[in-house]
Amino acid sequence: MSRYITSSAIRGAHGVVEQAEKLYKETLKALGPDKEVAFPNTTYYLPVIYTLTGHKVQKIADLAKPLELAKSLLAPVPDEHLWVPYLGEALDAGAATLFAEEIIEGIRFAKGEQPEAKNGFKFNGPIDDVQMRAWGIQMVDGRMPGFAAVIGAAKNNEIAVKIVRELQSKGQLVFFSGTTNGISIVDQLLESGVDLGYDTFTVPFGSDTISTVYGLGYASRAAVSFGGVTPGDFRKILLYNKFRCFAFALVLGPIDDLKWATGAGAINYGFPAICDTVVPNVLPTGITKYEHVVSMPFDDIPGKDDMERAERLVQRCIEVRGIKIKVAKVKIPVAFGPAFEGEVVRRDNLRIEFGGKGGMCFELLRMKDKDEVEDGKITLVGPDIKTFDVGAKVPLAIIVDVAGRKMQEDFEPVLERQFHHFTNNAEGFQHQGQRDITWIRIHKNAVDKGFKLSDIGEIIRTCLVNDFGAIVDKVQVTLYTEPEKVKELIEKARVIYNERNVRIAGLTDDAVDTFYSCSLCQSFAPNHICVINPERVGLCGAYNWLDCRASFEIKPSGPNQPVAKGQIVDAEKGEWAGVNKFAYEHSNMAIDRFTLYSVMDAPMTTCGCCECIMVVIPEANGFMIVSRDDYGMTPSGMAFTSMMSTAGGGQQTPGMMGHGKYFLLSKRFISAEGGLKRVVWMSKNLKEELGEELKEACANIGEPDLIDKIADGTVATTVEELLPYLEEKKHPALTMDPVM
Amino acid sequence: MALTGIEIYKFLPKTNCKKCNFPTCLAFAMKVAQKTVDVSVCPDLSPESKAALEAAGRPPIRLVTIGPDAKKVEVGNETVLFRHEKTFFHPPALMVRIKDNEPLESIEKTVAEVSSYSVERVGIDMAPNGFAIDNLSKDAGTFAKVAASVAGKSELPLVLMSTDPAAMEAALEKVGGNRPLIYGANAENWEKMAQLAAKYKCALAVIGKDGLDSLSELTEKITKAGVEDLVLAPNTANLSDSINTLTQLRRLAFKKAFKPLGYPVITFPGAASKSVEEEAILAAQQIGKYAGIIVLDHFTPALFYPLLTLRLNIYTDPQKHIQVTSAIYPIGSPKETSPVCVTTNFSLTYFSVAGELESSGFPAWLLVCDTEGLSVLTAWAAGKFDAERIAKAVKTLNLAEKISHQKIILPGKVAVLRGELEDELKGWDIMIGPPEAMDIGSYLKQMWKN
Amino acid sequence: MAPVELPVEKWTGKIKEVKLGGNGRKSMVIGGETTLPFLKFEGVLPNKPVIAVEVQDAPPKDWPQALVSAYGDALKDPGEWAKKALSFGAEIIYLRLKSAHPEEGNTGAAEAKKAVAKVLEAVDVPVIVIGPEVPEKDNEVLVAASEVGKGQRLALGNCVEKNHRTIAATCIADGHVAIAKTPIEINLAKQLNILLCDVGLAADSIIMDPTTGSLGYGLEYTYSVMERLRIAGLMGDGMPSMPMLCDVGEESWRQKESRVTTGVPETWGDPAERAINWEIITAISLLNSGANIITLRHPKTIEFLKNSIAQLTQAG
Known part of the structure; x- marks a missing residue:
């Protein structure tokens, strides 16, 4: 983290801890150790202290322990020139700050000074449990994407209003605290006639920076309430907030040591800060999801006026915290559906x-x-x-x-x-x-x-x-x-389309270490599992490797899961240990081996929706391929439907396998058995459909005339008719190694 | 481990002689591997190949046939523990017990009722499968007389229930040509019963209520005596004994290839039940869990209709999409102004849509297209639920004659067919319904103003 | 002669135990089995399957006479209805907030709270609360129900993919169990469980409803999907190892066979007898395929199934 920010945060932490200690000592004397300390309408005591440490503060004397803890977390104030502070120390200082701030607010309640009243306006103070539950459900279920803690004051009233409106329009719950040069954004909003309160999803905590701690108390309680985290398990509280609570701080105006210290506390929770002044940017290190601190000096934001600048500022906040906002409806003048x-x-x-x-x-x-x-x-x-x-x-x-x-x-x-x-x-x-x-x-x-x-x-x-x-x-x-x-x-x-074609053609099985699965068909074929590699499209023809990868990114719990290839078992047959393991685990333990390039040895299982089925023709020393829309008889003695009833339903049937049409064009097409050269018969419509591309694939393997040597239903529907045709055409399969 | 088609092929003569009625040896081999045809169908197998294949291919549960050919019942030869693994092949026979000490009149009445009972469901006729005649009279003459009478009134298969070999022989003399099941052999009478089974070429039930050890001992003795077609009658008196014992039997057959107990099972769910409902519950369990022949004490349509339906459900091939007949089905009592919904002939799709229409309160017509048993989206993707097919159904089923409007409602998931369908059905209004059946009710409320 | 050696599967998994009730309410645990249904020779079944009886928040408009006469005036009040159900042998009350359906009255949170409170007040057995099965309305009324029953470990449903976050959130906040309902399909069931766990709901706070098809109306699909889910769970996959609930009552009583008394083939038999057989046969089949909770409606069915479960789970 930036040395500037760290030093500032540690200084700020020292300051506020000292302030808390002083206040504690005074109050202990004035009100005695047994004076009650409590936030109203909550069962979580002082929530940051309670949830992070498990310590229940109920009276003044109970404050001693968290105060000691805060002090113990403080590193010495860094030396101006020599000493390089660490991120960890800044984060500890942040935690100490939050403890001290909550101690101060607790004492203020004990003294009857909270919630704060100023110029006739009564601030909200901490959020009560009932409201926390109502909003918490909305945050967990995604209706409310997150919350924004706005600290300080905007350049002027108009911008203040615009910022808040923008945040509201993006469904954010907005908290306010702190001042800039003595002015708080709450003052600006009130002057502009903006209604503040639970009903409008806006919560004015207080006029000073210390009251920002109420927002973290809210986040902490949400973690216990909705994350099922036990109070005291600080690590889980912080992780819960990092991953599930999409909150951020928007810091308006110059930043003093206390604001930096409080900000360091918020970063512990994974909440980044976006500042509208010049500050050092702090890039991702893992504590927050993305950047920690982003500087966006207001006047430097591109835009035709301050309103547009305010809009962009909020937009940036949303991006930094990684918040996704769904648009409910496509806004066009005609119906859509x-x-x-x-x-x-x-x-x-x-x-x-x-x-x-x-x-x-x-x-x-x-x-x-x-x-x-x-x-x-x-x-x-x-x-x-x-x-x-x-x-x-x-x-x-x-x-x-x-x-x-x-x-x-x-x-x-x-x-x-x-x-x-x-x-x-x-x-x-x-x-x-x-x-x-x-x-x-x-x-x-x-x-x-x-x-x-x-x-x-x-x-x-x-x-x-x-x-x-x-x-x-x-x-x-x-x-x-x-x-x-x-x-x-x-x-x-x-040019781009062409580049894509080339890129896809160049995407090989060897070039990746992950294949993808598809389990969409398991409802009908419970033991069936597809493994889709770059050089082989799914047998239904609808999913290729890229589709599966995108589908996994979009829905990580969905039907397309990554399959780590693992150790290679047999390069020729396309057998990997990782694929075998995956197949075993996802086929109800029915299949323990899967080869990707062979039909004769442990071929992939076949579900009900394959585009084509191939089967060995032992007499011809090759394979035939029938497509789904070919209803005729084939030289194997089986029509498509009969083959489906043999191989379909998730069976592993050596010698027979369902596949996608475009698999024929792949270099890996049954390469273990010799590839395209083994194809002795195929459905006429399939031949026509693949047309030029198939010709090209034949040419690529040095058999430009192969397509004419492959029989189809017009010349042979029995083995007896097939063999003379192949002899006459001198089909290469006849002279290849025995297929069986 | 069962042999694959390719492995079986290697044992075949590879002559493509077609004497097995398959065009090629390979096609035959694939079917043998699927166990849908027996390898012995090949006339030219060498003795060595035959022996090797039979040893590998022997069904773990023997197929047993009872009754005259016209109405025969085949049970056994199952290949899986769970229907989702492949399918259950031979539905259990549901039979009715006849007590030979009851008046012949009432027996004949029951026989007539049972034999003529048949109930239709999704185009399939379902019926009881036979009678078990129980020698409660303990009299050989009566037993034989009742058996002859039942066989005279009905062609349905019989089970002859007596442990007295003399009574059994008397009955077999009358009805032995009908291939009844002899029930049955026990530790005392097995030799004589086995002789009878051999003499009359009938299957023999082996009764062993004292556990599987003694039961398997008994079957081994009987098979050594040359009787191979056996049916087991273990203790299945209550729900717990039944599910545990029958599961064990099936596991033994599949996991251990344990031959002495690799036979179908006969059960009597009414034997220890105190009410017809208790009997129904046990029978229902036994339909799902592994009985081959179920003998019920009661016959009423209200009991048999649900049990036959359950049998139909459980024995449906889960990998084949069960189909309903393509037709226009009236739901409620539709009029010519009622809406027409279109769907596919996949049974589950049909039932969901029909069910929702039923409960929507709107009488309606349900036009079911032949999509070869595929559901809406699958059929659409496979090109079996396209504008052409829908239009063809509308025309060939004469929809226009049933209704006074020209509107049909398509499933929302195939809204994409609308344009083409407008071309195919000129003048018709193609409406787009909701994507899910459960929303049909609300859709009709909103969109169908009578 | 050597005794027959029985093949015993060595399952590595175990069905999750889910607790319902507590905090003043009778509590029970479901699940926990280490083998397939009722196979005592192979594993343990520490908690027997239980019978939930349905109560609705308003008198049902579409119930056949056989049911209406069995419950009588109790149908007018959810509390009285629940007591009646208890007297028939209910071990859980399955409260359906039917009137919250937009077409059944469109009642809201306030009415839902009242109905739930009445049932909670009337009986001390665990309670399942089911919304109108319109996801947005479910969110409204179930969140309200959740608050009323806070800490009493109700089960709330149906939680479907569309509204799973809200239901999960309210279950987490108030300590309830979610009924995760998916269309008859094993991977969807598993996925919803994963999604619920992702939101932070504990795996022992989920009951699966794989969608019930009654006898003659898709029973075989439910039967097989449940067997597959159960096997997958026992094989050690944690995600499909939640206990299962089948809504037998609703599904079997909505079919023609259970409702229609005239104008059907004579071969269907006596209507009253047939309707009960339809319900008991659906119920026993789904118990055998792995149901941990079945809902039932007719008092006779409840009695018979209770005896059956006792028979299937008795020691020895």
Whole structure:
């Protein structure tokens, strides 16, 4: 931590502990050791002291122990020039400060001086238990994202009001304490006619910095009440708050030693401080989730006026604490919901279309640095819908920039593919395709209701934040309708698409140490478990490795779990110790080995939804592949359904295996048995569907004519018909090593 | 460990001769591995291969057949302890006990009632499976007479219950050609009973209420005497004995391949029950937990309908999606102005939607499309619940004749089909219902104004 | 002749023990078994399954006559109803706040508190409080119910994925148990337990409701999912090792077979007898697949099932 801050915090702690000790001694004399000390309406005594140490303060004499503890936590005030203080000492000083502050407030109650009254306004003092419970439930269930402790005063009344309104609009509970140059934000808000109190989620603790401790008392009680933590287990109290209580301090105005000391106390709880003055930044070290102290000098915040600056300041607070705020509703002028997903916009009702035959429309999602993205900013470059003729076909570029602490470049296509699903929920909006083959049609009624192009941005932004909040923090959308600009951008986009293709092609099993599982099908096939590696798509064809990885990031307890590869057992067959262990544990102990590149030895199990099934044809020394939509008989003597009833339902059936269509194009496609060269028969529609890509894959293994040598249902539906065909074509499988 | 298809294939002649009715040896091998066909179907197996395969492939619980071919009951040959592991194959026979000391009239009445009883559920007819004639009269002549009478009135399989070999022989002389189950052999009479079983080629029940040790001792003696088709009658008098004993028997068969007790089980849930409800509870437990033949003391439709339903439920293949027939089902008493909801023919989907419609208070039509037994989203993803299929169902089931409007309500999860369906069903209003069945009631309240 | 050697599974897991009641109220523990249901030769079943009887916060509009006549005037008041249920043999009261449903009266927190207080006052057995199963309304009325029963270790449900945080929070705050309900699927059940533990609810404060399908209406799905959950729990996976509750009463009595007396095939048999058989057969099947708590409605069913459970769990 910064030497400046540490020294200041330790000095502040010394000061407040001395003050507490002095006050304690005076009060002991004046009121006697048995005078009651208690915060009103709580069963948690002095809550910070009680929850962190387990010590119950009920009378003046009980204060001696925490006071001693506070003193013992104090390191000497650092020497100006020579001595380098440690983070630990600053944190200890913070704890000592909180104890001292609570002792002081306790004595003030004993003396009848709390809650504080000033200029006719009665401050709240500590939050009572009933309110703590009501808010606590909302904090645990996420309705209330967190709380903000605002300390000091804003530059002026107007900014004070704006800051509080912004915090409220983000669902924050707001606490107030402390002053700047004798003025408190509470004064500023009262002067501006703002209502303060439980009903408006605002709690004025007191006018001095010491009363900030009430906020930490609240957090401590929440940990005991909702975290099931035993009072005295300070470590768990602090961890609970770090991970579950999304609180932060917003420190307005210059910071004195006591504020630094109190701040150090808050950092113990994992609560960061954002300051609107020039102070040293303290970057993450693990005590808080992200940064400890962030400096954002108010006048240097970019923005057209102070109001915008205040907005950005609050936005930054939210980011620093890692708070996710869900947007309840997509704010567009037409209805939005799954009921509209299948709507078709017909020629008669068409107001405008983008892309499609002869058109130009694309969508691109890019990962950016968080400073490059302004959340919620939606820009249209070029004219909007209404300026075009009815039925016009117009070029459109949709560029979405996202930033997120857990965002990865690999998730770009995963998120981009969601646009289709998102936008189709809008009434009167039809979306097809993806990338540079996107085709959008908009209904006349939608435009009549006021639908504008920026609404596309609104939909994408809201849905990304709501559905993918685990990886996306900020989203900005730019739309272009100027033909020249779209043309220029689409070329750039195509470069990116191509790079992605190359990257995915280069994503190999050897390059990663984690595969992903998929247990979605266990409801029907209880012993079935999919292991999805970069070079093999899930057997349903719907999930590839990247999808699974993103799905895991989004929902860590979901059906896609990481599978550590572990020690390699057999490189040729694609067998890893970690995969075997995972398969065993997740197949109800039914399967103890899984090879990823072999059909003959411990192949993956097959559930009910595989796109294709392959089976060995011993007579032909190779394999045949039948696709789900091929109802005909095959040379194996079994049609697709008959093979499904053999291998499906989670069976491990050596010689037979379900797989996804695109697995055929992988270099790892049954590589243990010799790969594509082993394929002697496949369904005609599958051959056609994979077409050029399959040809390319054949060429890549040095068998450019292979596709013609592979039989299909038009030339053979029995082994007897198959063999002469293969002989005639000189199929390579015939001369390979015996498959069995 | 059972052999895989490939391992079995290695023992086969590899001639693809098709005499087994499979096009290839491999296809045959795969089915043998699944235990859906017996390896002995292959006529060209070498003796060595046959021996090796039979040893590996012997079912841990022997399949036993009783009754005349037309109405025969097959029990045993189960392969799993829990239905989710694969499926239970041979549903337990539910039989009714006839006391031979009761007046013949009342016996004949019961026989007539039971034989003619059949109840339909989701397109499947369910019925009792036979009679167990109990020689309570202790008289051989009466026993034989009653057996003959029952066999004369009904084709259903019989269990002959007597421990007196003379009585048994008298009855077998009359009905032995119907392949009844002989119940049964005990420590005293087993030799004679085994002879009878061999003579009449009938299965023999082995009674051993004193624990599995003596029971297995007895079965070993009997098998050595050449009788292989056995049924076990251990102590299953109460719920606790039944579940513990029958679980042990099944575990022994699967986990230890313990041959002397690898046979199906017969139970008598009414024997020690004090009421018909107690009998129902024990019978229900035995349907789930491992009985092969269940003999009930009471026959009433109100008892058999739920028990037969339970048997249907438990013996449904959990890996096959059970289907209901594609049709337009009236829920409540719908009129031509009533709403039409569309769903798939996966039984659970059907039941959830039908149940919610039922309790919504709205009489309605439920149009069930044939989706090959898949649920809404799965069927949609597999292309089996698309606009074309729905439109086809609407047309072939003549929906338009039943209703005066042109509106159908699609499940919310397939809202995406709306556009295409509008194309397929010109002039129809395609409404989008809620994604979950439980919200149908509120949806109709809001959206369906009569 | 050597005795037959019985195969005994060596389960490494144990079903979690969950305590209900206490603090002045009778308390009980459910769960704790180390083997599959009732297999005494293999493990211990320290706590027998229990019968919960349903009480609603308002007279039921849709109950068939067989039930209405069994309870009589007691249906008019939740407290009286609870006492009646107790006299029939209830070991737990399963209070359903049905009138909080938006379409059943849309009552709120205040009414919920009153109903819960009445039942808590009337009987001293553990109480389960179930909301109207509309997640937002559940949050409103269950949080209220939670406060009324603070410290008495009620069970609150249904806690589904959508509202699990709120229910978990209130359970943690007031020391209750959550009934975690998931659609018939093993992984979803496990996931919800993980989510609840993530929020901070202790693993011994969760009871799973895997969703009950009654006889003829999906029973087989529930049956198998429960067997799988139980096996997974016994195999040592902590997350599906919570005790299970099955709502047999509601599910079997809402079916046509239990309600309709006329206009159905004769082969369905006597309506009164059939309805009771429907409930007892559903109940025994789900007990055999692992239920620790079953809800029941008809007094006759309660009596028979109580005897059955005694038979299944007696020593020796």
